[in-house]
Amino acid sequence: MMSTTDIIDTLAGIEPGSPLDAIRARRLQARDNAQKSYLALFEPIDAVEFSLVERAAVAAFVTGLHGESPVAAFYREKLAAGAAALVEAVNAEIAQGKTTGPYGAFPPGPLSAEDETGLIYRVGADRKPALGARLAAALEHAHLLVFRPRDAASADMKALRSAGWSDTGIVTLSQLIAFLSFQLRVVSGLRTLRAASA
């Protein structure tokens, strides 16, 4: 079934006819295509390279890493609806992976003075069976992109491939993580603005 309600407006609590609804309507193409991005990622026409359950699990992980919010609750519920057995495992990974970002290293040179170290998150061997190799690799990659995107390297592509990800699957996985980084911030920003205008 196609979703008809705008997911950002819903999660940000923007009511039809409100001042922020009118402001959002001035960027109608952006509003509509943020929604289409969500649909293309979570109700895709082709999920062969990246299953719907994997998408929901990565989304619950990515949004959960940002702290509790309506967005995190939304994707946690999506995962619960698709694969309830994974919710506990993903919640455990969120607890393991939570930190503050961005951090990481710049290319060696003058910027190295700005390098910041932080958690290099890996799924523990004891927890891998519950997730499977593909999903464990996806969560490790998601953590990299959420907290230390400047650390990303070509070797990370190899790690995903070794876990069974195709090149097209890697592109969609990357888009999903990156899109959620956008969606979550728009929702957070709009909620803050709405509260400041009350």
Place this chain on the structure above:
Amino acid sequence: MSTVNPPVVFTQDELGWVSWIDPLPEAELTERHFAGLVDRSRAKSEYFRLLVRDPEVLEARTKTDKDIFYNTADGLPRAERELAAAATSRYNGCIYCASVHARFASTYSRRRDDVQRLLDEGVGIDLGARWNAVVRASVALAATPVAFGPDNVAELRRAGLDDAEIVDVINSASFFNWANRLMLSLGEPSK
């Protein structure tokens, strides 16, 4: 594969970008792919021929991007949308994204030296009340967990932004948390 010569500082120079996984060959693109590219000329770009492996997501992403940055019929001036993009990229560490959007910020603001200081010295520099408010809001939005709060809204309002302009800041900065993560994780810049 061509030799990569990665930049080691933030710059407004034009950079190349080299993919770590194979883009689709131009000869294999179908109408579904061209719809995803939105502009047919983007078939020449390695980055877009990589992202077009998922054409529906690329199409929606591209149209979101264009409206946030190019729809200047009202709202925040283009220069300050580009400033938000450049500041976000500087903070997240995307040298490629920062180069493109710092150039745009310079072009539209005619404050090239100030933009260069942002690149050279980082997001903590003083660029005057209005730009400081935009940069600080962008940085707060880029943090994980998100640190954007009522103080950022108040600072943007004191700097003269109305709520529609503040939504443009939120959209522009948030969008670069999307763009930065793609450019940083699927390939690398090259001089």
